[in-house]
Amino acid sequence: xxVLALATGPVSVPTSQVLQSLGNVLVGAELSGSxxxxxxxxxVRELRLPRVLLAMLVGAGLAVAGAIxxxxxxxxxxxxxxxxxxxxxxxxxxxxxxxxxxLLSGYAAFFGPFALPVAAFAGGLGVTWLIxxxxxxxxxxxxxxxxxxxxxxxxxxxxxxxxxTYMADDxxxxxxxxxxxxxxxxxxxSEIAVxxxxxxxxxxxxxxxxxLLNALLMGEAVAGHxxxxxxxxxxxxxxxxxxxxxxxxxxxxxxxFIGLVVPHLLRLLMGPDHKALLPGCALLGATLxxxxxxxxxxxxxxxxxxxxxxxxxxxxxxxxxxxxxQSRRVLA
Numbered sequence: 026x027x028v029l030a031l032a033t034g035p036v037s038v039p040t041s042q043v044l045q046s047l048g049n050v051l052v053g054a055e056l057s058g059s060x061x062x063x064x065x066x067x068x069v070r071e072l073r074l075p076r077v078l079l080a081m082l083v084g085a086g087l088a089v090a091g092a093i094x095x096x097x098x099x100x101x102x103x104x105x106x107x108x109x110x111x112x113x114x115x116x117x118x119x120x121x122x123x124x125x126x127x128l129l130s131g132y133a134a135f136f137g138p139f140a141l142p143v144a145a146f147a148g149g150l151g152v153t154w155l156i157x158x159x160x161x162x163x164x165x166x167x168x169x170x171x172x173x174x175x176x177x178x179x180x181x182x183x184x185x186x187x188x189x190t191y192m193a194d195d196x197x198x199x200x201x202x203x204x205x206x207x208x209x210x211x212x213x214x215s216e217i218a219v220x221x222x223x224x225x226x227x228x229x230x231x232x233x234x235x236x237l238l239n240a241l242l243m244g245e246a247v248a249g250h251x252x253x254x255x256x257x258x259x260x261x262x263x264x265x266x267x268x269x270x271x272x273x274x275x276x277x278x279x280x281x282f283i284g285l286v287v288p289h290l291l292r293l294l295m296g297p298d299h300k301a302l303l304p305g306c307a308l309l310g311a312t313l314x315x316x317x318x319x320x321x322x323x324x325x326x327x328x329x330x331x332x333x334x335x336x337x338x339x340x341x342x343x344x345x346x347x348x349x350x351q352s353r354r355v356l357a
Contacts, residue, residue, distance in 0.1 A: 026312050026315050026316060026319075027077060027081070027315065028040060028043050028044070028047075029319070030073070030077050030080075030315050030318070030319045031043045031046075031047075031069050031073050031074065031077060033319055033323055034068070034073065034322060034323060034326070035323070035326045035327050036065070036068055038065045038068060038069055039065075042065045042066065042069065043069055045066070046065075046066045046069040046070050046074075047069075047074075049066070049070070050070055050074065075212045075213065075214055075217055076209050076210070076212050076318065076322075077315065077318075078212075078217050079209050079212035079216070079217055079220065079276065079277065080209050080311070080314045080315045080317075080318040080332075081311035081314070081315060082217070082220045082221060082224050082225065082273075082311070083209070083220070083224075083273040083276065083277045083280065083314060084283055084310040084311040084312070084313055084314025084315065085224065085228060085306075085307040085308070085310045085311040086220075086223075086224035086227075086228070086269035086270070086272065086273045086310075087105070087269070087270065087273050087280065087283040087284045087310055087314075088283050088284060088287040088288065088306040088307060088309060088310025088311075088313075089227075089228060089231065089266075089269065089303055089306045089307050089310065090105050090110075090265075090266040090267075090269045090270045090273075090284055091104050091105060091283065091284025091285055091287060091288045091306070092284075092287075092288040092291075092299070092302055092303060092306045093231070093238070093262050093263075093265065093266045093303075094108065094110070094266050094284070095288055096238040096241055096242070096262075096299060097238075097241065097259055097262050097263060097266075098160075098171055099241060099242065099244075100171065100172070101288075101289055101292070102172065102285070103171065103172075104284045104285035105149075105266065105270045105284045106279075106281050106282075106284065106285070107172070107175055107179075107285065108153075108156055108171060108172065108174070108175030108178070109152045109156060109174075109175045109176075109177075109178030109179045109182060110149045110152050110153050110156075110266070110267060110270050111149070111270060111274055111279060111281075112152070112178065112179045112182035112183060112186075113148040113149050113151060113152025113153075113178065113182055114145040114146070114148045114149035114152075114267075114270055114271040114274040114275065115145070115148070115182070115186060115205070115274055115278075115279055116148055116182045116185055116186050116189075117144040117145050117147055117148025117149075117271075118141055118144055118145040118148070118274060118275050119186050119189050119190070119201060120144065120189060121133065121140050121141050121144045122141075122193070122197055122200060122201060123189045123190075123192055123193045123197055123201075124189075125140065132144075138215055138216075138219070139219060141275045141276075142219055142220075142223060142271065142272045142275040142276065144275070145271035145272065145274050145275035146223070146267060146268050146271030146272060146275075147271070148271065149266075149267040149268075149270045149271035149274070150263070150264060150267035150268070150271065152178055152182070152267075153263050153266065153267045154263065155174075155178065156171060156174045156175055156178060157259075157263065159171075159174040160174055205278055205279050205333075206278060206279070206331030206333045206334055207277055207278040207279050207280040207281075207331050207332050207333020207334070207336065208277065208278055208329075208331050208332060208333070209277055209318050209321075209332055210322075210329050212276070212277075216276050219272070219276075220272050220273070220276055223268050223269065223271075223272035224268075224269050224272055224273070227265040227268055227269055228269075228307055230265070231262075231265060231303055232300065232303060232304070234258060234261065234262055234299075235298075235299040235300040235302075235303060236253075236299075236300075237253050237255070237258045237262075238262070238299040238303075239297070239298060239299050239300075240253055241255070241259075242297060270284075277332070278331075278333060279333055280314070280332060280333045280336050281333065281336060281337055281340065282336055282337060282339075282340025282341065282343075282344060283310050283313060283314060283336065283340065285340070285344060286313075286340045286343055286344050286347070287306050287309050287310045287313060288302065288306055289344070289347055290309070290343070290347060291305045291306060291309060293347070313336075313339075314332070314336065316339075317332050317335045317336045317339055318332045318335075320335050321334075321335045
């Protein structure tokens with residue numbers, strides 16, 4: 026899919042040229058050649074490759090964050106978007122966009138290009154911690170309380186985001202509108218470097234928590250009796266999920282359904298074992314967002330649709346079909 030995405034677009038690039046350009050990137054070769062070949066090489070390396078890598082990182086991060094959230098809260102509907110994590114990250118990012126010239130000028134100057142991802146991470150982490158505290162009583166997580174708290178947090182974050190939108194000027198409002206729909210069109214190598222740090226590092230560290238996530242499926246008390254440090258492990262998992270969601274939201278905006286559909290689909294196909302589920306979610310999440318982004322930039326070319334809208338069109342029917350299939354199995 027990576028090769029297909031690099032070859033597809035308003036300007037078609039042969040697969041052989043795509044592979045040659047990727048080889049040049051790996052060896053650090055400068056842009057070379059003349060005529061059509063050099064133009065296609067430039068298109069692949071400077072226009073499409075950053076966007077493709079951005080789609081893969083964001084898709085993998087959102088899907089694995091969804092699997093972690095569902096595992097920690099033992100609820101297949103505990104998507105980072107449904108329980109308010111994405112809206113908290115979005116609120117923090119919008120606050121930086123609107124207030125970086127006034128109330129948050131010192132913060133923006135201190136963190137520089139990292140201001141947006143750091144704020145989104147803090148917003149996602151804060152909302153995750155708040156929902157966890159609200160839904161946990163005497164060491165037990167109440168699922169109904171978790172979802173209701175998530176709905177309330179979504180409403181509050183949406184209202185505060187609306188107030189900031191009202192305060193924004195025309196340029197900020199335009200940026201926020203396209204950002205809220207989800208877009209990978211403005212991916213830069215500097216953003217990819219930050220995103221790789223925020224997503225790739227947790228992805229590499231999370232497999233060591235697979236056994237804990239498997240134990241949590243039987244309940245926190247059972248996991249504790251099996252010798253796991255449940256509370257400490259859950260804190261690390263929540264921080265990792267918030268970091269990946271916050272970084273993804275900061276760079277690409279609001280992209281839904283990946284964290285909900287991908288883990289749910291893979292559990293039906295390969296079972297609940299997180300040793301296979303986590304890497305499977307990373308691969309399928311990256312592939313799914315890559316497909317959606319390829320459709321977004323080629324469907325109405327040269328227009329560039331927001332990938333969040335395309336993902337909603339794809340993810341909504343898929344999730345509904347999964348629910349219908351599951352209900353038929355229960356009735357049978």
